[in-house]
Amino acid sequence: YQRRVHGVIGPDKKVKAMITYPPSTGRNFDEIVRVVDSLQLTHEKKCATPVNWKQGDKVCILPTVSNDDAKAMFGSFETVKPYLRVIESSQIPK
Numbered sequence: 001y002q003r004r005v006h007g008v009i010g011p012d013k014k015v016k017a018m019i020t021y022p023p024s025t026g027r028n029f030d031e032i033v034r035v036v037d038s039l040q041l042t043h044e045k046k047c048a049t050p051v052n053w054k055q056g057d058k059v060c061i062l063p064t065v066s067n068d069d070a071k072a073m074f075g076s077f078e079t080v081k082p083y084l085r086v087i088e089s090s091q092i093p094k
Contacts, residue, residue: 006032008039045092046073059092061085
């Protein structure tokens with residue numbers, strides 16, 4: 001079977017994402033860029049992106065970040081569940 005596979009490898013030389021398309025399906029480069037942006041945001045800023053996320057949308061604070069560290073990094077945040085804390089993109093430090 002033929003497939004088109006796009007892979008993203010992180011700075012630690014590990015595969016971070018793979019997207020596989022059948023030959024009959026066109027590739028979505030906007031989705032590839034979105035995945036790379038999301039991976040960079042997670043790696044650099046300790047934030048995760050929800051489904052259908054786009055630049056400027058709200059993001060989630062990684063569950064591995066304590067509440068005290070989250071307050072120091074982002075200021076205030078909305079707690080939806082103990083493991084789900086949300087901030088505006090504008091709160092992410094540059």
